[in-house]
Amino acid sequence: MNERVYIFDTTLRDGEQSPGCSMNFEEKLRMARQLERLQVDVIEAGFPIASEGDFESVKEIAKVIRGCSIAALSRATKGDIARAWEALQFAARPRIHTFIATSDIHLKYKLKKSREQVLDDTVQAVRFAKTLCDDIEFSCEDASRSDIGYICQIVEAAIAEGATVINIPDTVGYAIPEEYGAIIRAIRERVPNIEKAVLSVHCHNDLGLGVANSLAGVMNGARQIECTLNGIGERAGNAALEEVVMALRTRHEKVGLHTNVNAEEIFKSSRLLTSLTGMHIQRNKAIVGDNAFAHEAGIHQDGMLKNAITYEIMTPESVGIKHSTLVLGKHSGRHALKQRFQELGYQLSAEELEAAYAAFTTIADEKKQVFDDDLIAILQNEVSETPETYTLETLQVTSGLNLIATATVALKKGEEVSQDSATGDGPVDAAYHAIERITGIRGELLDYSIKSVSWGHDAIGEVHVKITIDGYVFNGRSASTDVITGSVKAYLNAINHASTARYRKDKPSDVKREGAAV
Ligand code: KIV
Numbered sequence: 001m002n003e004r005v006y007i008f009d010t011t012l013r014d015g016e017q018s019p020g021c022s023m024n025f026e027e028k029l030r031m032a033r034q035l036e037r038l039q040v041d042v043i044e045a046g047f048p049i050a051s052e053g054d055f056e057s058v059k060e061i062a063k064v065i066r067g068c069s070i071a072a073l074s075r076a077t078k079g080d081i082a083r084a085w086e087a088l089q090f091a092a093r094p095r096i097h098t099f100i101a102t103s104d105i106h107l108k109y110k111l112k113k114s115r116e117q118v119l120d121d122t123v124q125a126v127r128f129a130k131t132l133c134d135d136i137e138f139s140c141e142d143a144s145r146s147d148i149g150y151i152c153q154i155v156e157a158a159i160a161e162g163a164t165v166i167n168i169p170d171t172v173g174y175a176i177p178e179e180y181g182a183i184i185r186a187i188r189e190r191v192p193n194i195e196k197a198v199l200s201v202h203c204h205n206d207l208g209l210g211v212a213n214s215l216a217g218v219m220n221g222a223r224q225i226e227c228t229l230n231g232i233g234e235r236a237g238n239a240a241l242e243e244v245v246m247a248l249r250t251r252h253e254k255v256g257l258h259t260n261v262n263a264e265e266i267f268k269s270s271r272l273l274t275s276l277t278g279m280h281i282q283r284n285k286a287i288v289g290d291n292a293f294a295h296e297a298g299i300h301q302d303g304m305l306k307n308a309i310t311y312e313i314m315t316p317e318s319v320g321i322k323h324s325t326l327v328l329g330k331h332s333g334r335h336a337l338k339q340r341f342q343e344l345g346y347q348l349s350a351e352e353l354e355a356a357y358a359a360f361t362t363i364a365d366e367k368k369q370v371f372d373d374d375l376i377a378i379l380q381n382e383v384s385e386t387p388e389t390y391t392l393e394t395l396q397v398t399s400g401l402n403l404i405a406t407a408t409v410a411l412k413k414g415e416e417v418s419q420d421s422a423t424g425d426g427p428v429d430a431a432y433h434a435i436e437r438i439t440g441i442r443g444e445l446l447d448y449s450i451k452s453v454s455w456g457h458d459a460i461g462e463v464h465v466k467i468t469i470d471g472y473v474f475n476g477r478s479a480s481t482d483v484i485t486g487s488v489k490a491y492l493n494a495i496n497h498a499s500t501a502r503y504r505k506d507k508p509s510d511v512k513r514e515g516a517a518v
């Protein structure tokens, strides 16, 4: 068995309607485009009757997104359904999603209707929706607390009227996996026309079981999962898209089902949602949290360095994260420290490593995390008399159309500040020449890249440079909201690595490798 499970993303509907997650028109459009790149099968774009804003964004998303089905939610009334269709009509693949509650609790306290009335509403709603659109999804709200015989009756009627997808929500996140799987199995066994529709699961996370219940659902025959990025949604949220997709992928040998999602877009999608809503995820969030591929314990770091399979069940690259991180902190061991020094361009002898490790553990006891600059300081202060490095004191540039770009740079080394000016092909080139004049180190630029690591006008740009000096390659990195300052600091960072490495002339093999200090 290797059947496909359809991914129905409801980030823009069930997710967006929850506290702290609202998005405006442009933000929803941007998110929808990213969901299209992620290759979800269905984007539930909103609830058009709920507000003019929801209507307009569903309409626009329906017009511009051509690679996914677009669904819009409606209660089981003609007015809601007609409004949903008005917004959806231009979609390449429109789907009307209509729902009504089926549990006695909801019937008695919320709808104040009998089971017969709700059955009739279902029939009328699906029948009317089918006159507008081919693809009709019907949901039994609060299904997991509904009478199974009654659900089967309603589902059979909805399919008879032309429903193509039947969704069985655990609206209040009450079910546990075995029970929820049994509901799906019972529907498959007891509804005679069930093969004419796709069965769908929609699980909220009130007991933290949204993903587990969704998996139980598909293992019992459901073939669509409704979920949201980062698991946003009402109360404790919905099943997280990234978790269901990666669970199906990572445990394919066990579950035997696949999705069409382009998993390498997961991280980007998750970060975009966070930046649009300001709704942050916890560090240890599965798949996309800061710690999801970070290792600090010495034993784990040692295992990771020997073979990542020891402590990672999927690769960070598979979800669009560049690499795992070995966080240097008080739990780290000598192996990880040695490795990090190597990456910085230093091959320490056994005694040097011991001295560095002793200094490192003292710093790590005081700080949560030990960064590369701390490690270089350890080398300078504890291990050997490496020279002090340069820091940027001031930078002034002039450039423009038909002007020769000029830069004046002041660098501090120890207590001494030196200043010089130079011209160049643009302000960055001019500043690099000024640095060469001050340091006497001439680096040939092999690579320069700048990328935005945050959003908006004041986005932070991360600059990476790769330079070569006397045949040795050094990397430098910096992040700044000012791209020229960032570019100068990145170059200086590479020069600093070169100057400390040069000092260690006795070991040229130390630095004749790439990858230092990024
Ligand atoms: O949780 C739920 O029951 C829903 C339905 C409207 C599908 O979101």
Ligand code: ZN
Binding pocket: 014, 169, 171, 202, 204, 234
């Ligand atoms: Zn829901």
